[in-house]
Amino acid sequence: MSGPLFGIVPAGQPLIAEPSSTPSPTSFLYALPTTKDFHHIMVFLLPAVSLPPNTAAAIYLATASDVSSGNPNFKFLGGIGPGKESAMFKVSNATTDGLVIGVEVESEESVGQRLQELAANKSKNPSGAQQQQQQQQPPTVVLAQRIIQNAFNFLASFSGTAGPGGVEVVPLKAFQNWWEKFESRVRADPSFLEKQSD
Template identity: 75%
Template sequence: MATPLFGLIPTGHPLIAEPSSTPSPTSCLYALPTTKPFTHVTILLLPNVTLPPQTAAAIYVATASTVASGNPNFKFLGGIGPGKESAMFKVGGGGEGDGLVIGIDVESEDEVGRRLQELAASKPNASGGQPPTVVLAQRIIQNAFNFLTSFSGTAGPGGVEVVPLKAFEDWWKKFESRVRADPSFLEKQAD
């Protein structure tokens, strides 16, 4: 990597385009600044840069001390490449204490894709551990249905099943009270 391929922007810091070192022709390391704290870093392909066909850039992070000791413990953060030329990653409290090193390795598109799938599967789900809106809506409706069925009765000549409006009002008060007491109770509910 003779010419810079990537730019890194730790939140609140200027662009870093020159790697600290290039351990191999397909990888480079960037020591992040320790002058002031940051929690995120944006990584991008520099203008007019294209990666070789069927490749992508795998992004890793490690503490500076493990890299300096020769025994780095790099953690996969994600990837960038054709179609996704930049991404922002949460790296914790950079700029404090030990310091961080970002490793970027140009790997096969398939390998980066596989790692991205593994990373996504290791997270509770894409919404940060909360069930999707559809699941929450279904749980609310199920909660109402279960409560209201105990108040149902038949009315009229056709034996139509009815629920008094007062029963719905009682459910709503009880439901609101429960949400106030434990806003996450629907998220914990088993499917």
Template identity: 75%
Template sequence: MSSPLFGIVPAGQPLITEPASTPSPTSLLYSLPTTKPFSHIVVFMLPGVALPPGTAAAIYLATAADVAASGSAPNFKFLGAIGPGKESAMFKVTAGESGLMIGVSVEAEDAIAGQLQTLAANKASNPGAASSSQPSTTVLAQHIIQNAFNFLSSFSGAAGPGGVEVVPLKAFEDWWRKFESRVRSDPSFLEKQSD
């Protein structure tokens, strides 16, 4: 595995193709940046990459502190897999102060299929675990509307025809540009916004 095989993109961060280390011929370890917060990562096979027949790439997660504390055998959590027919996947992660490490291991498809079944069963038996920390779509929509209203209300005051307050379209365009910029710099800011 001398040339890059996989790409990793933490939301709002640059593409990572070079592993921090290669613990074995079939395993790669990537260190994710801690410069800006992110809540999702995308892992994908680079164009032209073909895995050996009967294999797929298992994706694992560990904190940098776990890796340092346990030396050569950190406690990695299985996130999912990519391979032929599913060349990319997105995962929700929680970036800690110590940073995150992503492990990519080329393994037999059968072994990965078993891990995927276990992962699906765990999610099915504990459906509230993943969603309890995430606000609902309704709450996120309310936060977006509240953000827009707060910004646009600063332009109100001039009554138009019929006594209705009018906000210039340029004000909405300005809000949208600022909103998109903020989402790019911190994709989870709406989740943190208080009700």
């Protein structure tokens, strides 16, 4: 594999197409800039580049000091290849060390297996924001009770008595009015019932 194969773009930074080192014919290391903060990087195959058949590119991340010490602790981020020529990854360059992206051309099977493991780990260990959302989201029963309470409160103001037994009735039009208002509120803020305190 000769010539630049991959492009790396840290958010808000220029394109990096030349690797800072090539440990093997299928391994490429790209030192990321330390001058500005960024939180995402895009990795992609350069135009007119195609990988050998049945291969894909595994994307890894390590700190520059780990790489220079000869003991890199690369973390698998994801992969690109035929049918998925680019990917964006969330990273943090808060380290003063600097970051290095490693790209390794491997078998499609190996990269696919690693992607499945990564997806399984994410579902077992959701990020802090996902955990917080899962913990804060009320159960379906509570949401149903809040919808009923909302309807009851609205319709109570329309109730009147009718007939010989003094039975309370609510005009059907009132229910239609409640539904229109409720639907409009859900469209404006789909999570309003989740935020409501009991």
